[in-house]
Amino acid sequence: MERIYFDISATTPLNPKVGEYMYTLQKEVYGNPSSIHREGQAAHAVMEKSRRQLANVLNCKPDEIIFTSSGTEANNMVLKGILKSGDHLISSSYEHPAILKVLPSLEEWGIEITLVKPNSSGQITVQAIESALQDNTRLISIMQVNNELGCINPLQEIGEFAHSHNILCHSDAVQALGKIPLDLQRIPVDFLSMSAHKLYGPKGAGALFKREGISLDPLLHGGGQEGNLRASTENLAGIGGFGLAAELAAISLEENTDHINDLENCFLSHLDDLEINYFINGKNRIPGVFNITFPGEDGSSLVMKLDLAGISISFGAACASGTSNASGMLLDMGLSEADARASVRISFGKIHSRKEVKKVIDTIHSLIKHSQLTDAIEG
Amino acid sequence: MPSKDKVLVAMSGGVDSSVALLEILEAGYDAIGITMKLWEYRDVGGNLLEDSNCCSVGAINNAKLVCDRMGAPHYTLDFTGVFRETVVDNFADEYLAGRTPNPCVRCNSFVKWDAFIEQADQLGATYIATGHYARIIQTRNEYHLAKGKDSLKDQAYVLWGIPSETLRRTLLPLGDYTKEDVRNIARKHKLETAETPESMEICFVADNNYKRFLKNYVPQEMEAIGEGEIVENSREVVGSHSGYTNYTIGQRKGLGLSNPEPRYVSKIDPESNRIYVGKKESLYDQSCRVTQVNWLVESPCFPLQVHAQIRYNSTEVPAIISQDGDTLTVQFDTPQLSITPGQSIVFYMDDRVLGGGIIELNSWK
Numbered sequence: 001m002e003r004i005y006f007d008i009s010a011t012t013p014l015n016p017k018v019g020e021y022m023y024t025l026q027k028e029v030y031g032n033p034s035s036i037h038r039e040g041q042a043a044h045a046v047m048e049k050s051r052r053q054l055a056n057v058l059n060c061k062p063d064e065i066i067f068t069s070s071g072t073e074a075n076n077m078v079l080k081g082i083l084k085s086g087d088h089l090i091s092s093s094y095e096h097p098a099i100l101k102v103l104p105s106l107e108e109w110g111i112e113i114t115l116v117k118p119n120s121s122g123q124i125t126v127q128a129i130e131s132a133l134q135d136n137t138r139l140i141s142i143m144q145v146n147n148e149l150g151c152i153n154p155l156q157e158i159g160e161f162a163h164s165h166n167i168l169c170h171s172d173a174v175q176a177l178g179k180i181p182l183d184l185q186r187i188p189v190d191f192l193s194m195s196a197h198k199l200y201g202p203k204g205a206g207a208l209f210k211r212e213g214i215s216l217d218p219l220l221h222g223g224g225q226e227g228n229l230r231a232s233t234e235n236l237a238g239i240g241g242f243g244l245a246a247e248l249a250a251i252s253l254e255e256n257t258d259h260i261n262d263l264e265n266c267f268l269s270h271l272d273d274l275e276i277n278y279f280i281n282g283k284n285r286i287p288g289v290f291n292i293t294f295p296g297e298d299g300s301s302l303v304m305k306l307d308l309a310g311i312s313i314s315f316g317a318a319c320a321s322g323t324s325n326a327s328g329m330l331l332d333m334g335l336s337e338a339d340a341r342a343s344v345r346i347s348f349g350k351i352h353s354r355k356e357v358k359k360v361i362d363t364i365h366s367l368i369k370h371s372q373l374t375d376a377i378e379g
Numbered sequence: 380m381p382s383k384d385k386v387l388v389a390m391s392g393g394v395d396s397s398v399a400l401l402e403i404l405e406a407g408y409d410a411i412g413i414t415m416k417l418w419e420y421r422d423v424g425g426n427l428l429e430d431s432n433c434c435s436v437g438a439i440n441n442a443k444l445v446c447d448r449m450g451a452p453h454y455t456l457d458f459t460g461v462f463r464e465t466v467v468d469n470f471a472d473e474y475l476a477g478r479t480p481n482p483c484v485r486c487n488s489f490v491k492w493d494a495f496i497e498q499a500d501q502l503g504a505t506y507i508a509t510g511h512y513a514r515i516i517q518t519r520n521e522y523h524l525a526k527g528k529d530s531l532k533d534q535a536y537v538l539w540g541i542p543s544e545t546l547r548r549t550l551l552p553l554g555d556y557t558k559e560d561v562r563n564i565a566r567k568h569k570l571e572t573a574e575t576p577e578s579m580e581i582c583f584v585a586d587n588n589y590k591r592f593l594k595n596y597v598p599q600e601m602e603a604i605g606e607g608e609i610v611e612n613s614r615e616v617v618g619s620h621s622g623y624t625n626y627t628i629g630q631r632k633g634l635g636l637s638n639p640e641p642r643y644v645s646k647i648d649p650e651s652n653r654i655y656v657g658k659k660e661s662l663y664d665q666s667c668r669v670t671q672v673n674w675l676v677e678s679p680c681f682p683l684q685v686h687a688q689i690r691y692n693s694t695e696v697p698a699i700i701s702q703d704g705d706t707l708t709v710q711f712d713t714p715q716l717s718i719t720p721g722q723s724i725v726f727y728m729d730d731r732v733l734g735g736g737i738i739e740l741n742s743w744k
Contacts, residue, residue, distance in 0.1 A: 308502065
């Protein structure tokens with residue numbers, strides 16, 4: 001069965017160019033970047049090339065990029081490396097678990113935490129953050145783009161607000177990099193977490209932007225790599241792949257956005273043509289990500305039925321055991337429990353076609369029609 | 380090619396359900412593996428075998444691995460809410476009421492089958508299948524639940540409460556196998572789960588320490604239960620005990636009594652926090668009352684002559700059932716030892732399960 005993968009927000013397939021480059025690195029550049037000899041120098045050059053590629057994309061200095069194993073690690077570095085007992089953190093209730101599940105440890109260390117909720121459009125506003133402000137607020141951490149909704153937060157305003165109050169600002173930008181422009185000369189954040197596998201790069205490669213002059217305690221101690229901030233022999237192929245993937249995404253950002261916007265139009269008009277009952281959750285979204293409610297349906301069943309029909313979408317956020325529950329975030333935004341359960345995430349990207357979009361909606365249409373018919377028969 | 384019937388296979392991550400999946404596929408069905416996540420161990424602790432217990436991430440991973448190898452899709456469904464409300468809360472309530480519950484029966488009766496059939500309807504599956512050691516027998520247009528071939532592993536006893544209308548949609552592919560057969564099939568196919576340990580305990584009390592569990596789960600109620608009196612011959616106080624929830628009917632050890640002839644717990648009274656004890660002969664009863672009855676046969680006629688089994692792993696004995704409204708009275712041919720309120724009583728005719736119910740305290744006790 002030919003499958004259609006509409007779960008681009010969960011992860012992306014590897015760009016073949018990135019894959020080829022990584023294979024070459026694995027084969028030919030085996031040196032340790034810390035070594036003095038030629039092999040080490042060659043490896044070191046790959047690292048620095050990648051760092052520059054990422055810095056160019058973000059409009060920051062290469063030395064402000066620290067390579068990590070993941071976005072999760074980058075988030076942990078900031079939260080655990082900055083906050084001390086007695087500090088206050090403002091974050092949001094709809095952060096990824098890579099933030100939310102770190103918080104219990106912070107609380108144990110004596111750190112105060114306030115989580116602000118998204119408004120009904122799915123955004124965290126500066127007003128909401130302001131109302132959570134305390135004298136001891138040390139850090140504000142708000143994701144750039146929400147993973148379940150695709151909604152974009154006003155990061156520039158949030159960063160400006162933080163700085164005007166002498167507070168550090170971090171953003172989990174894992175869902176944003178490669179999808180929308182991120183200019184760190186314009187957006188005044190101090191830290192930004194990123195991951196390669198969301199932009200057609202490899203899994204196991206992430207990065208943290210740390211603005212020059214800000215000090216941070218490392219999580220990992222050891223060989224002094226990454227400016228003493230992230231000990232471990234570098235994942236050279238992963239890092240090389242990350243740099244190239246970020247560069248390729250940036251080069252074709254406009255073209256991809258146009259293409260995905262065209263798919264979005266096709267998606268919405270086809271839903272309307274088939275008179276499917278639906279609504280979209282959240283406003284100001286990145287292209288290609290829909291948190292969509294089909295009233296009366298069971299979201300998790302729809303995900304399974306589509307999977308059996310060869311189409312991959314998601315319900316809630318994926319977790320290790322593969323179970324999922326109605327999203328608390330949707331309830332926070334004002335949806336009923338039933339509508340929250342009837343919601344799924346559909347995300348597509350540059351690799352998809354109008355034909356695939358139509359096929360997905362046709363399949364959803366037939367599955368929904370079938371379940372409505374069964375309901376009618378069973379009365 | 381005509382499309383094959385779809386079967387939802389319940390996968391716990393153990394050897395039995397893995398072989399059940401294999402059998403379903405070999406019988407020519409289209410299989411979908413489903414793991415029901417029923418319990419979150421970190422909530423109430425006690426998991427000594429984190430990697431292999433049912434519902435742990437390790438068990439779910441096992442199930443996924445086996446399904447993937449056989450080319451069957453696998454999904455994990457979250458039933459923690461309904462399991463807690465229907466099974467675990469009841470387990471605690473029953474102990475607090477001085478009774479001895481059987482949560483596996485309740486899970487099969489009210490969680491597994493219902494939820495599973497509903498999921499089968501959602502996914503367009505004709506049948507559900509599990510790795511229980513029991514059989515479904517079809518005679519003409521009727522479907523009966525019967526004991527499994529392996530008398531040591533037979534699980535028909537814990538299935539008396541499943542809705543009778545689900546029998547025609549249930550497949551039990553291990554009914555004709557012994558446990559050894561199943562392990563051998565798993566080994567032959569090099570299934571990852573071939574050597575998974577046998578689970579004998581209640582799944583959500585993995586350390587088998589139900590006192591510890593109750594202390595964690597209902598701490599306030601358990602703290603309120605202090606020491607109480609041990610009473611013999613209905614009135615004579617012969618000692619004290621550490622709280623009535625620590626005892627079950629027929630228990631001999633831990634009473635702290637030093638009679639030459641051993642004493643056994645014969646009755647538990649939560650109201651007065653009293654434990655009643657007696658000599659072994661006082662534990663025998665010729666009859667019991669039964670409520671929460673479920674029949675797996677159509678319109679049984681009373682008085683009904685059956686073989687009755689009063690606890691898991693006890694042999695069944697001849698008895699006659701009479702009916703009074705929703706309550707049954709079961710008269711045994713010979714007196715039975717330690718008929719325990721809260722436990723399941725299951726009625727058989729030959730190998731067939733006719734139905735069952737929950738044992739109640741006899742009114743004269």
